[in-house]
Amino acid sequence: MDSLRREQPEARAELFRRYAPQVRRILFLQGFCEEVDDAVQEVFIKVYRARIPAEETFLGWFYRVILNTGRDQGRRRKTRHGLMDKLHQIAPEISMDPPTEPSDPALRLALAELSPDLRECVALRFFADLSLDDIAAAQAIPVGTVKSRLHGAMKHLRRTLTESGFERDG
Amino acid sequence: MADELKDEMRAAPDFDDDRLLAFALGLDDDPELVAAAAAADDGLRRRLDAMHADVARVGAQVRAAVPCPAANYADPSDPRWAGLQELFAPPPAKTRSRASRWLRVLAPAAVALVAVAVGLAVINDQKSGTARVDSSLPTAAKATATAAGPLTGAGAAATDRAEDNAQALRDQLDQYAVVVLAKAKAVSGAFQRFVVVKVLKGAGPESVRLRVADRPADAGRLELLLMHPQLGGSAQISPEPTPVPSAAETASTLADLAVGVPVTYLYHGETAVLRELPAGTDPDVVRLP
Numbered sequence: 001m002d003s004l005r006r007e008q009p010e011a012r013a014e015l016f017r018r019y020a021p022q023v024r025r026i027l028f029l030q031g032f033c034e035e036v037d038d039a040v041q042e043v044f045i046k047v048y049r050a051r052i053p054a055e056e057t058f059l060g061w062f063y064r065v066i067l068n069t070g071r072d073q074g075r076r077r078k079t080r081h082g083l084m085d086k087l088h089q090i091a092p093e094i095s096m097d098p099p100t101e102p103s104d105p106a107l108r109l110a111l112a113e114l115s116p117d118l119r120e121c122v123a124l125r126f127f128a129d130l131s132l133d134d135i136a137a138a139q140a141i142p143v144g145t146v147k148s149r150l151h152g153a154m155k156h157l158r159r160t161l162t163e164s165g166f167e168r169d170g
Numbered sequence: 171m172a173d174e175l176k177d178e179m180r181a182a183p184d185f186d187d188d189r190l191l192a193f194a195l196g197l198d199d200d201p202e203l204v205a206a207a208a209a210a211d212d213g214l215r216r217r218l219d220a221m222h223a224d225v226a227r228v229g230a231q232v233r234a235a236v237p238c239p240a241a242n243y244a245d246p247s248d249p250r251w252a253g254l255q256e257l258f259a260p261p262p263a264k265t266r267s268r269a270s271r272w273l274r275v276l277a278p279a280a281v282a283l284v285a286v287a288v289g290l291a292v293i294n295d296q297k298s299g300t301a302r303v304d305s306s307l308p309t310a311a312k313a314t315a316t317a318a319g320p321l322t323g324a325g326a327a328a329t330d331r332a333e334d335n336a337q338a339l340r341d342q343l344d345q346y347a348v349v350v351l352a353k354a355k356a357v358s359g360a361f362q363r364f365v366v367v368k369v370l371k372g373a374g375p376e377s378v379r380l381r382v383a384d385r386p387a388d389a390g391r392l393e394l395l396l397m398h399p400q401l402g403g404s405a406q407i408s409p410e411p412t413p414v415p416s417a418a419e420t421a422s423t424l425a426d427l428a429v430g431v432p433v434t435y436l437y438h439g440e441t442a443v444l445r446e447l448p449a450g451t452d453p454d455v456v457r458l459p
Contacts, residue, residue, distance in 0.1 A: 013246040013258050020244035025236045041253045048257045103234040111235055126232045132197070147197040154195060155188070157228045 012048055020044070023066055025127040029111065029119055030070035043069045060137025063128060067120055067138060110160035118153040125150060185214055190221040342432075342443065343458065346396035348372035351453045354387040362386050362435070364395060368453045372398070380435035380442055387433065387444055392453065394445040397437050 020040055027039045046065050052058055111119060117139070124130045124138055135150075136143045185207060192198045193205075208215040242248065246258045343349055349371035352364035364387075365377045378397065387393055430446030447456070 009258050009260050016246050016251075016254070016258075017244045021239050024239055024243070028236045037250050041251060044254055045257065048254075103237075104231055107228070107231045108235050111232065122232060126229050127236070147192070150195060151188070151192055151197055154225065154228060155191060157232070158191065158224050161228055161231060162224070 012044075015047070016044055019062070022128050026063075026066055026120075026123040027070050029123040029127070030067070030116065032070065032073070035073070039069055039073050042073070057134070057137060059130065059134045063124060063130065063134065063138035064140065070120075071116070104161060104164060106160050106164035107157060110157050114153055114156065118149050118156075121146060121149040122153045122157075185217075187217075187221070190218055191225070193218065194221045194225045339445075342396060343371065345399055346371075346443070347398040347400050348374045348396070349458070350374040350395050350397070351447075351456060352378065352393055352395045354389050354391050354393055356389045357382065357386040364393065366395075367392070368456065370394075370456070370458050378437060378442075380437050380444075383434040383436050385433060387446065391449070392447045392451050394447055394456075396443040396445075397440070399441055 023040050023043050024036055027036050027043070032039050043066050046069065047062060050065070052061050111122070114122065120139060121135060124135045130138065132143050132146050132150075136146045139146065141149075185204065189198065189204065193201055198204055204218070208218045245251075246254065251258075348369075350366045351368040351370065352366045355363040355365065361379050361381055363377055363379050366374050374397070378395070433444045433446070435442040435444055
């Protein structure tokens with residue numbers, strides 16, 4: 001992170017190579033589809049140009065930049081509507097790394113039904129593998145709230161998956 | 171141990187699916203309790219295993235819903251990241267020469283050094299100008315000027331200053347034929363009268379009327395008065411007030427008491443020197459060193 005502060009281009013490129021796929025998935029789950037690459041680019045421009053607050057960890061700050069970018073652009077572009085359709089239509093097309101198992105339409109619907117806060121929590125847990133503390137820092141909420149959100153989201157998703165019978169058949 | 175576990179399990183709430191989900195997600199506040207209970211209960215362990223499997227399956231489904239992008243997605247040179255190329259590019263070569271960079275670094279430092287040097291020179295000049303004694307002055311006057319001590323020696327140690335004052339005072343006492351303790355009266359025109367309360371050296375009058383040369387003494391204040399320079403001449407000093415310790419804080423020797431800055435008067439055309447004594451000084455305890 002010191003390299004980033006010293007504006008070393010190679011450090012920036014390495015950060016991009018390492019995190020851009022994650023950033024894209026998180027933004028996608030926030031509702032970005034066609035514009036997701038623009039949003040990814042905006043995230044990294046902000047990260048490169050901003051100063052990391054001294055009292056914060058890099059990960060907490062970094063993912064907060066991602067979430068805030070997604071929220072801001074989401075408010076502007078109103079792309080969250082129809083997320084389920086976009087997830088269904090676009091996600092498979094742009095991936096050159098097919099998932100190991102097919103995605104259950106019911107679960108995609110359940111994801112789209114989650115509130116944005118819960119969906120962010122799920123994204124940070126499953127796309128970024130963040131700890132509860134880091135999720136709390138990224139969402140600027142207490143760890144207890146993270147637990148509650150994650151539990152609620154997973155309960156909803158699990159129930160959906162169970163009711164759809166996908167888990168038994170898949 | 172087994173009994174304790176059973177008791178604990180009896181007291182613990184039911185391990186419902188919510189509790190097991192929290193445990194499987196790593197959210198449970200007391201995971202040891204759940205793990206211990208599962209270890210002791212096959213049915214609970216099976217439910218817990220199933221919950222772990224569900225969580226893993228949901229996670230896989232979430233990941234599958236938004237799969238990883240193509241492997242070359244994060245290639246910084248990809249045209250889709252045109253907006254970032256500027257930030258990935260090496261910074262432009264510095265156009266300034268190394269010499270100019272050093273100049274930029276050293277110039278402010280040099281300016282600061284010059285400013286400090288000038289300031290020190292001015293301070294030194296002021297010090298020497300204040301304490302300088304004209305070589306044409308008689309010895310008594312030199313002693314008087316010397317007795318004034320460093321006037322701006324704020325940083326000097328107090329002990330050094332006291333020793334200097336004592337030595338200067340001893341020199342000064344040798345240069346004057348009459349040394350008395352006197353109380354100052356109010357100033358009248360260019361003159362100030364002093365009532366002698368104790369004669370320390372020589373034969374002094376009961377009162378003296380001195381012509382103010384520097385500044386008048388505070389009326390009612392006990393002063394050490396030195397008159398009749400034995401080698402003649404007049405002193406030129408420009409003393410400034412210095413803090414005078416209280417009598418209670420000092421020894422009763424004259425060297426310790428007479429720490430005030432010398433003030434010059436004229437007495438019958440000769441230099442007379444006055445040194446202020448601390449307030450409340452008892453004349454009876456004052457003696458020559």
